Amino acid sequence: MSAAVSQPDVTPAISVKNLSMRFGGFQAVQNLSFDVGHGEIFGFIGPNGAGKTTTIRVLSTMLEPTAGTVEVCGKDTTYDPEEVRRLIGYMPDHAGVYERITVGEFLQFFAAAVGVPKHVVAGVIELTDIGPLRDRMVTSLSKGQKQRVQLARVLLHDPKVLILDEPASDLDPRARIEMRDLLVDLAKNGKTVFLSSHILTELAEVCTQVAILERGRLVACGPVDAIGRSMRNETHKDTARLRILPGAHDERATDIVRATAGVHDVTPVQKGFLSFAYQGGDETIAAVVSALVAGGVGVVGVEPERSELEQVFLSVTAGEQQ
Ligand SMILES: Nc1ncnc2c1ncn2[C@@H]1O[C@H](COP(=O)(O)OP(=O)(O)O)[C@@H](O)[C@H]1O
Numbered sequence: 001m002s003a004a005v006s007q008p009d010v011t012p013a014i015s016v017k018n019l020s021m022r023f024g025g026f027q028a029v030q031n032l033s034f035d036v037g038h039g040e041i042f043g044f045i046g047p048n049g050a051g052k053t054t055t056i057r058v059l060s061t062m063l064e065p066t067a068g069t070v071e072v073c074g075k076d077t078t079y080d081p082e083e084v085r086r087l088i089g090y091m092p093d094h095a096g097v098y099e100r101i102t103v104g105e106f107l108q109f110f111a112a113a114v115g116v117p118k119h120v121v122a123g124v125i126e127l128t129d130i131g132p133l134r135d136r137m138v139t140s141l142s143k144g145q146k147q148r149v150q151l152a153r154v155l156l157h158d159p160k161v162l163i164l165d166e167p168a169s170d171l172d173p174r175a176r177i178e179m180r181d182l183l184v185d186l187a188k189n190g191k192t193v194f195l196s197s198h199i200l201t202e203l204a205e206v207c208t209q210v211a212i213l214e215r216g217r218l219v220a221c222g223p224v225d226a227i228g229r230s231m232r233n234e235t236h237k238d239t240a241r242l243r244i245l246p247g248a249h250d251e252r253a254t255d256i257v258r259a260t261a262g263v264h265d266v267t268p269v270q271k272g273f274l275s276f277a278y279q280g281g282d283e284t285i286a287a288v289v290s291a292l293v294a295g296g297v298g299v300v301g302v303e304p305e306r307s308e309l310e311q312v313f314l315s316v317t318a319g320e321q322q
């Protein structure tokens with residue numbers, strides 16, 4: 001046997017195998033399997049009631065699975081819960097905060113509770129950029145500020161893996177952008193981030209991988225663009241919105257777009273705007289633009305109507321809503 005040189009860490013940050021969760025007669029999560037690699041920002045996405053929180057509660061050792069296993073950095077959540085709790089920073093949805101104290105006191109309290117020295121508090125305050133809030137009462141903070149304080153709290157024991165249940169829900173657009181930037185910073189600092197969301201576009205841009213959950217089952221998993229591609233190879237249709245020069249004839253433009261191969265369902269939206277469904281990806285868009293220009297119709301712009309992730313989500317969950 002050769003001496004062990006430093007081996008690359010091939011154990012996933014999170015490994016879920018055949019996870020099922022039943023509450024009485026109700027199957028909340030069914031036979032879920034996926035891995036999350038180190039350093040990923042992994043989006044766990046699905047409509048309300050899909051089973052996201054239930055899965056997250058198993059990941060964070062709050063619930064024991066009915067069947068299957070979950071490992072965090074190779075440690076089993078059922079057999080090694082204390083080890084797993086050291087490895088993770090878990091932020092529940094709607095986490096309450098102790099309101100009648102300052103942000104600094106709140107974090108000192110939890111630092112003492114998890115047994116980390118005081119200077120660590122300064123470090124997480126800097127990392128989450130809440131220095132100016134240190135002497136503010138927790139009760140006076142906005143929702144976005146409270147979320148950052150919660151995130152600072154779960155970072156105190158320097159966890160490898162962050163498990164965040166709906167960290168951006170109810171945030172205003174600015175706070176959501178700040179949360180997104182913070183998650184990217186944390187991933188750059190070597191953390192793995194696992195987050196859930198019922199709103200697709202909320203944090204989509206920063207997710208390196210997504211898993212889409214629908215009524216307790218995994219319906220798609222992987223990098224967003226790869227899921228998008230596999231959908232498009234089937235019967236997936238994209239939608240685009242076209243804006244033409246004022247003065248061009250809408251009827252003429254409609255006829256030209258409709259006659260282009262790969263285009264379906266052309267709808268004039270308002271004067272100068274057309275919406276159309278198409279297959280064949282960007283090549284079809286290019287063909288539409290060429291045909292219009294050749295036909296003397298000036299094109300001002302053409303844009304996909306939905307974000308890629310939104311299209312993927314709509315495709316994979318089509319017809320499964322109750
Ligand atoms: N402790 C429980 N007892 C019974 N049913 C539950 C329990 N926890 C969750 N459920 C049910 O499981 C389903 C999934 O819930 P949840 O995991 O909270 O979904 P999500 O977080 O995706 O909105 C829901 O139908 C919910 O009512």
Ligand SMILES: [Mg+2]
Binds near residue numbers: 052053054165
């Ligand atoms: Mg939930």
